[in-house]
Amino acid sequence: MELSVIELSKHLGVAPNTIERWVRQGNLPVSKKGENFKFRANELEKWAVKHNIKLNLSDKKEPKKETQTVVSLTDAVQKGGVYFDISGNDVQSVLLASIEKNNEIPEDFKIDLLERLVEREKALSTGIGNGFAIPHPREQLSYLESPMVSICFLDHPVDYKALDNKPVSILFFILCPELKMHLHLLSALSFCLRDAEFIAFLETRPELDQLIKKIETIQKANPV
Amino acid sequence: MTVIKNWYQSIYHKLFQMDDRLLLIIAGSIAGICSGLAAVALRLSLEHVLEFLHPFRNYWWAFALPAVGAMLSSLYLEKVAREGAGHGVPEVIYSVSRYGGLLRFRSSFSRLISSFLTIGSGGSAGPEAPVVMSGSAIGSNLAKFLRLNDRQRITLVGCGTAGAIASIFNAPIAGLVFSVEVILGEWKFVNIIPIAIAAVAGAEISQAIIPEQVLFNHQTFHVGFSDILPSLCLAMVTALVSVFFTKVLRQTGKMAKKTSFPLWIRAIIGGCTVGIIAIFMPIVLAEGYHSIQSMISQTFSMGIFLAFVAIFAKIFATAMTLGWGGSGGIFAPCLVIGSLTGVVFHKSLSMIIPSIACASEGAYALLGMTGLVSGVMQAPLTGIFLIVEITGGYETILPLIIVSSISSTMSHYIEPASFYFKELIERGQFLRPGTDARILSDLNIRELIETGHVTVSENMVFREFINMLKTSGQNFFPVIEDQTDEYKGVIQISAIRKYALDPAMYDMVFLNQVMETEVLTASLDNDLQEVLDMMDINNMDSILVVENDRFVGMISKTKILDLYRRELIMQTSVH
Amino acid sequence: MYFSNDAVQVDLDHSYLASPDTAKNHAKGIFDEMGVKPKFYEPKNFTASSLPDISTNFDYLCCPRSVSDISSKIGLGHLGPKVRRLIKHGTFPVLITSPVYKPWKSISVFFGGSKNALNALKLGLKISMASGLPLDIYTLLEKKDESYYKDLVKKDGLEDPVSQISTHWHFYKKQDFDSMLYDVTHNSLIVLGAYGHGIIKDILLGSKMEKIQSTVTNNLLVTGPNCSVSLP
Structure with a gap:
């Protein structure tokens, strides 16, 4: 395998003109080809060992793109789904009812999730005002395959100790396998919840498809 | 034509595919032979011209001879060869450390000619530095x-x-x-063998051409333990003399x-002064090998x-x-001054303590030479081995080492840098190689520079900038003029934090009102040393x-730390 | 100037300048006329106490034909040996000026198919893009036909830029070398590669280059074998 100056400079993390200088000074093994230097991989590896330099030629070190963070809100909502007719009179009971209804959460973990959600609510209420709450656990839920946002419309508004002391009627569960996604979804969601039109739209208790379309239009109007 | 070309290329390629060392040994011996020839040529021609001029030394105008020689030599260097003045050794050292030993072709003969003119006419100087310049x-x-x-060069x-x-x-x-010791400054295995072979080749050439086998003939010296104390004292004297010599030269x-x-x-x-001194003291003339010879042979x-x-x-x-x-x-x-010092020391020693059982005057002349060479050049090994080889035996090695080490240490203490x-x-x-200064000079600003920064226009509204910030990881935003791309100033995120958190400001200001214009900047011409100093003084990251x-x-x-470390590894690792 | 494999000494003192003392003012005057602010290069390092080291990190180098030791050859229109060495080792194109001042109205590239010629073509394209001047390519058909040269350009990915800028590609038969040179308009900047293949031609610049530079009076921009040009 042969490498060019540019390729090698990427592997070593130095500028191409540093490579050229090293060649000129005779510090790098080079198999000259015309005016463009070429390097043989096996010679380079020997050289790297001799100089105690870390060099991994076979594995292109592309910095890992943080694909997790680009999870879109619509995908998460699609996964999480919309649930109606959640009954209950206090925080714990509505949370329990919501979790029971949600099919995406594995049965074995439902109790654990509920405990975590309740614990989170005790620490600080997730009621953000305007009758919304965004209950979520503080830890990542590694058993989930992908992040989800499930929206639960309550039968009766519940006192949620929200910021504006209004009773809460809609819950947005954010359940993520990784914390980074969580932050991203939370920011996207709260952006939507500040939109007056969207709030009015939520009052109509829309179905999943309409809801997703609405979110898409809002996001299109305000690209990040 | 193409046949020659192909032939050349195949030969050339084969040379390169051979082990680097073989190539260096062959090329090194050629270099050794050529520079040996140059040295022999200078030495022989000096001998002849000095012999030729010898009868004229008795005339009254003889004092002008060194003047004429020095004048011709300086004119030659300045007008014909167009080289800098000086003896050339620092130039070689500098070139080795900075430009991988690149030297102009003319240097291979120009110093020979100019020093031939100077020394041949009687100027007091040595032919070694010119020969070194020419050989390198x-x-x-x-x-x-x-x-x-570069490394091979x-x-x-x-x-x-x-x-x-x-x-x-x-x-x-x-x-x-x-x-x-003096020129390369690093003992590397790959260097030593070709250089040793070149040295032998050079010496063989000189033996083949000049019939007398040893430069300075001598009889065997008997140096005993009784000489150790006197040689200690001699070392101190030579150290003082070498420091004095260096100072006078520079002043x-x-x-x-x-x-x-x-x-x-x-x-x-300068030449006239030398000529006038020579009227009273002919020993000062020329390179003085003959007087050294006479001192050694007593x-x-x-x-x-x-x-x-x-x-x-x-x-x-x-x-x-x-x-x-x-x-x-x-x-x-x-060497002349050293042997004179040795002789004077021996004479005064035997005058003060007439019964002392020390070695002969010649031996002390040799010790004095070592002392001066070690002291002036601060190259103790060169001093020791030169004298060992000149005397052709190891009988004087103990006092030699004593004199050489003490003299170089003492003169180093008084004058930390050697003459060269x-x-x-x-x-x-x-x-x-491997020193901080070397690494800093090797690393070029162009190699360290990180590009790909987003620049912003000076007419951008602050709100737009804040929106841009959301998706950018940059901490510095250079502000440029719209049309000409001229650099105007810079926005540091750390400096604008309090405005950035105040939405009332967003639509009120343009970027040229926010940017800092007084921030120090570097240019591509700066050395890394200068840039680092600038950053240190102003506490910049x-x-x-x-x-x-x-x-x-x-x-x-x-980035500097990253590359500095790599460079250090590169320069200090054993090849 | 210390290049990667050679050191070239360029003296700009009494021997090459009529009066070094006024040279700086003269240069300033020329720049002022054009409304450009000159920056004078101050050497930082010295080889011997009096010999400055000159950086070789330039984008272009402009020099007269005659930076030379042997004045007799220059009289015959030959390039000085110093200029050759600068071209040979320089990582920058060398502009060899014409004896009189002529503003350029077009760019002409002499394209012979070698690697240097490709570099020259790139450089011609670059200047043409930056200045908006029309670009002409002149090719002498030596053994191959027109399509060979077009393929060469295509292989190097230069087809698009060549077609984007309005270029004319002129082809000449092998024996029409002189007429090609006469066809180049007098106020055009000629960009050409120093034809260096192999050892002999590395030492002497190509015979064509020699012929061109002694026949035409245009400004010549020469890319040497070590010159690297990249399109923006």
């Missing part, structure tokens, strides 16, 4: 012809030097040691530069007082020759690079 230039140009890289420069010194003294080990040089005369007039003045006729004066006369004459425009080295004058390095250190050009009013990129300390 031969090595360098051989490397250029073979298209070798440096080895060949070392080979040329070693060949030259080995040839002029007929002392191969001294050549090797001088080349590595006269500075004095000459202050005068407003053109170089050739200065050379005449046929030296001067009395103690006269010899004492001769030391200073020689020092002064050498300073006048070299400082005022002549061309040549200090190696031979060192002083000039370079003063200019910040003493760049031995990164600095903008602006060239011709255009923003080029940024340099951060993180």
